[in-house]
Amino acid sequence: MADSFALGDRPVYVGSHVTRSQDDALLTGAGTYVGDLRRDGMAEIAVVRSTVAHGRITAIRTDAAAAVDGVIEVITAADLTDVSPYPNFASAYTQTPDTFPLARHKVRYVGSPVAVVLAEDRYIAEDAAELVEVDYEELPAVTSLEEALEPDSPRLFEHWPNNRLLDLQPDDSEVAAILADNRVFRRRYKMGRHTAMPMEARAALAERRDGRLHLWCTNQHAHIARTTLSYVLPVAERDIRVVIPHVGGGFGLKQHLYPEDVLVSWLALRHGRAVRFVEDRAEHMIAAAHARDHMMDIEAAITDDGRILAMRVQVVQDLGSAEIFPGAWCPALTTAAHMTGPYDIRDCVVATAAVTTNKTPGGSYRGFGVPEAVFAVERFIDELAAEVGVDRIDLRRSMLLQTSDLPYTTASGALLDSGSFAESLEKVVDLGEQAYRRAEAEHGTDPDSRVGVGYAVLFEGVSPTHHGASAHWAGHESCSIEVQPDGSVRVTSGVTDQGQGTTTFVATMTADALGVPIETVHVELADSDATPYGLGAFGSRQAVVGGGALLMAASEVRTKIKSIAAHMLEAPEEDLVIEAGRVHVAGSPTPAATIAEIATTAVIRTIDLPPGVDPGLEATARYEPELMEHVPDARGRINPCASYANAAHAAVIRVDMGTGEIEILDYLLAHDCGRVINPPIVDGQIWGGIAQGLGGTLYEDLCFNDLGQPQTAFMDYLVPSAMEMPDLVIEHFESPSPNTPLGIKGVGEGGTVGPAAAIGNALAHALAEFDPQIRETPLSPAVVRAMIPD
Template sequence: MQAMDAGRPTLLGESSPRIEDDRLLAGRGRFIADVAMPGMLDAAFVRSDVPHARLRGLDSAQARESPGVHAVFGGADLDVRAVPDRMPWVRPVRHFPLARDRVRYVGCPLAVVVAEDRYLAEDAAELVHADLEPLPTVDTVDGALSPDAPLLYPDWGDNVLLSVEADGSAVEADFAELRTISGTFTTNRHSAAPLEGRGVAAEFRDDRLTVWTSTQAAFVVRAMLAAVLGLPERNIRVITPDVGGGFGQKNEVYPEEYVVPWLAMRLRRPVRWIEDRHEHLIAAGHARDTTTDLSAAVREDGTIAALRGRVRTDLGSGEIFPAGYGPSLVAVGSLCGPYRIPKQAISVQGVVTNKTPTGGYRGYGAPEGTFALERLVDKIGRELGIDPLELRRQMILSPQDLPYETAAGAVLRSGTHRHAFERAVEVGDRMLAEEREKAEPGALLGSGYATYVEGVAATAFSITGTWSSQDSADVRFDAEGGVTVAVGVSAMGQGAHTTVATLVAEALSLPVDQVRVTMGDTDTAPYGLGSWASRSALVAGGAVERAADVLRRKGTTIAAHLLEASPDDLELVDGRFQVRGSPGSAVSWAQIAQSALNRTFELPPGVDPGLEARATYEPAGLDHVPRPDGKMNAAASYTNATHTAVVRVDATTGVVEVVRYAVVHDCGRVINPLTLAGQIHGGVAQGIGGTLYEHLPYEDGQPLATTFTEYLVPGACEVPDVLVEEVGGPAPDTPFGVKGAGEAGIIGPPAAIAGAVENALAPLGVTGIDSTPLTPSVLRRLIEEARS
């Protein structure tokens, strides 16, 4: 008994304005810095300015006497537990929110000062003296792996947090019989750098802790607070206000998120901490910093029979949750992309150094893996004299290949891999030709491509040791026929409210403006894991679809009773249950809600009052731990895309300008093209930044980019108009036919732009562009080496 909408056009695919934008653009958003409570105090953290030291003590006497200061606490003062090491397959870090005996990176929090306002707290923080006994520093992976390296965790015996050795027996024969072509590909360290930094506010009242924090996963934060502070989860409420960009960096749980709630409990006053940009660049999780050694066993026609190698990541000090090795695993899982590469044996090594801990950032390993493979494919083509695009054509998946299991275990059930590639090449050829027509003689122009698959709605178990992949939705009608839906995913600027409202309206045949969406509050939202891994549309959509099915069935039963008709004769059209062929015989959702909530005497026998449903959705077919053969299908579905970039290079200065850019993309059924385009454009902009500009270098453990003066991010002039074409249709294996698109824009730029730069510089003899960022100094050196 399921009445369906037989006549209304679908809402999916319409470019409608986002429902959250008016509030945000009018300045009515409430971000973490807007959280204010009577009697609220402000906190400032004392951070280490040395990368590695023994903490022998803290002298805070002068700070305690400063004007407006209420308290100063060091690590030994906090009666909290260590952050739990939930992953039994990695070395235990056992770190505390404030350093207790050892400092392992510049920016490590040593103490916290609480005062009447932030200015007073910062003034007093400068008066806290930390007695630090310097220890030898290691700030490179090679240095950390040397036999005489200083040890960050002496009881380990080395500096390796994670080591997964691949079984190479399956690829031995291929490498023994075929030609081997190898390369080393590096993506250097950079930051997500969201518009809004981090922040936390907390209040402890009536023996209950309420925490406001700029996070992507409120329920995960609640669980971690319970573990560290020793409170039951039921006595903790976590609220996510508006978030000015998360990008995976706010999917970590940071020391400040434990300390500020502890302060509120200890002082019995609300406390707030807001990060400044300097703190952000030295203390918020860094990203990338990965080197991939990759070899291919190559057949005579250039196609790849097998891959082997190692993904090695600089994890910084490792003092972060979830631990920063996750992107390395994703890089391994995404290496084969959409190509028929039957075998791989890739090891993973996560190494600790005296740098800020690395964690999540948009793309989460996929840009690194895609960069390595696409650059290697170009190298194979160059060494064998085969057009790299023709080489890709020989390997790329066709529709008849699906479903297809990659060498890493990813199961690709649907996609337009070959079509997206061919269309992107067509667009790229046209864009390059147009640029050449208007360019000055001798201009160095080139095009490059990157094609990949992106796992969406992944399991979190392999990086958290606790959480898997489910999410929930609570859909409730009011007596007027309006709907309130609460979901466990989170908003961070990506249009989640619009997405969820559209899916609910689609499922219940209602206008979008009759749907109200709430999220980001552990007291009012159903249990969910938040927004990361491009999961929101798929998992929230699955839960919404299941809850809506329950409501449609109940609505059909009530409508049939009111109309004295058979449920099988009803259809749902424009929010009304009507008898097929008799549109005049109909009742609306509002009438059904009246009967279910107010006029309950009108309900049919055996039907309980109320018109609400809660459902949980967990994607099928996921592997939460590797299978015995080491393979793992870690994502619910896989999008695909091909990027093409056209660049202009100034050989004198080494400056690269991305003049044209296009993305041909397949994320299943598109919910809202306007929102999707925003996601892709933003990801491409970040990808351009990481490829050409952004870098967090270190020297002797000291960070050299600690403000936006040294850390260069692209502006409007550095990001061209981005052409986005969607070539897919509804996915056959997902709710509503949707997949995900949150990270697709950032995966392709490193490989596409590097290929384009190499193509542009080919007349000068430049080859082997194998690392990012491609700063002017890097390119000038490559040009000079080629000329000499």
């Protein structure tokens, strides 16, 4: 990588545990989440939501609601005459859903916004919302992806020929020929529907101030949100400011610009008073994005010893109603891109479909299609090993990419430039077998128990293009660094912080890259008026791409610091080092010029600047990873990510034969995200990711009945508590990417993608005597118990 990505002369923070500057506020109740904000004269909304899964709206009566004391206005789609539908930039290869902030003519899921009550407070708004009467002509509901695939299934969007929003059927003739000539093994896998469930639900507060729209919201992207608002509302982008204060977890769910964000904005502009929406948990269950809900059909041509020669895969994602922006078909494409795993499988062709059903729109969620792929591939390999009678680890070893194979381009086009696939697998196998023997010794004689160990090895694309999801934005990030006359530093960037530590990595890298104490660095993020245009949080990208932009800007500032210091100290630039806020000749700490002196010269006493040096000590940079591709080639191949992290997981479990409950005795993983910036933060990301992965595997399930009525209330949506979450053993490998700044790879999602596969394989091992079919998640106790004969 270019020198412009180098850290400074004497880095002291990167790689160490820097504590987080925002923690003092968060630990004393001084955090400011959107729901904590109030404005004088503020009003609040409650949304009237569809109670039927599929129906035509024949009448909406709002008079009774509007008459409630304290109600300001009740609106429906008919009032939004100056609002445009959300755009679809992918219309070349997708069908376009009617995505509008309030349902027009039809509702397509329970929870769909139909009307909005604006009232003096939320209590009154809820009172009035109950009085809005909506008549529906109910239509048959499509409630599963299998149904949606049927040619005669009821259509959500009547003008479409079917329910397939996305339907990519690449030429599979080459793979078909290999399948025809060899032994073939087939399996179908499904991953259930679960979602992010951040502890803070969604919230938005809009205000008209100085003729402009100001929106405080929980969205993960200040600028994408601003731009999208300008597409939907009749407001110029210069007149919109989006601010994201503290956010209580995003995990992808808060990537979408939801109807309520638009509605509070529209109402604030219309009434000239601040309007707040704080989503409650009951509506969050049905109106915030769901995720996963995938089916993967794998056919593989195999050798007699189980090695995979070629694969043909069909991925189908259940999108729910698809009324969401950006659209949610991209996880299916991501699943498709990960279907070979970190194995040398040169021929793999994947057909990808994303279908609409009468359920809550699917959307982004940590892992974003990868957990689905890893579950399918890693279960497939275990089943294949059993089928041909070889050891499941040996079968993996026979196909796994070795360091000497790198760089390696996968069948889907992903460029694996670095990694520790074999090493990480060997590490967890070693630990896993020891843990399994301990478990056997402890529980082996208990007739009510069976123990098992399962493994999963995986790669995971990080820092992806946004184009797959939006067909609009690409992959850059921005950073601006400005040294103030007193030597303190102000950094702004398009990256955002939902709790994952973004603010801290920005401060850490800036301090090292400029050679200044971290206390002197002030980080400002997520205010579209104050920060350069960037894409924000998704796809474990921020440290890679935001870090790259930051290092580029810092490099420019550093160069200027040295050129001014060289003049002040009368020493050659190349002999100077910057450390602890001082510039001096390497090896002799005095004489020195402080950053404050240099900045004062650059900004105030510009008469002292060396000849040819312009005033000011600041730089803005934008970085877009060079090798990241945004559009597939003619054969559908694409390298959609800046880099690829890898991991291996091992789970040792005990199955309670009476209840079917899975107890995790040990959970071990080896993880490789390249260079580590902040070890506790990396570990925290892995712990949190594993907890969510385990939740989706064992506990969390968003169920619907045949009418499309949601069946899972929050009390039944089983977010794991500390009693369910096991201790983890985490081993770190560091294989820096040659293609990213500092070799950093993202870590935000790595933990989430492995548990379904590792637990599924452990369960198959534990219950091997019963030949269980473990091809779906979640693996609830009832599901597991049904695998055990009475």
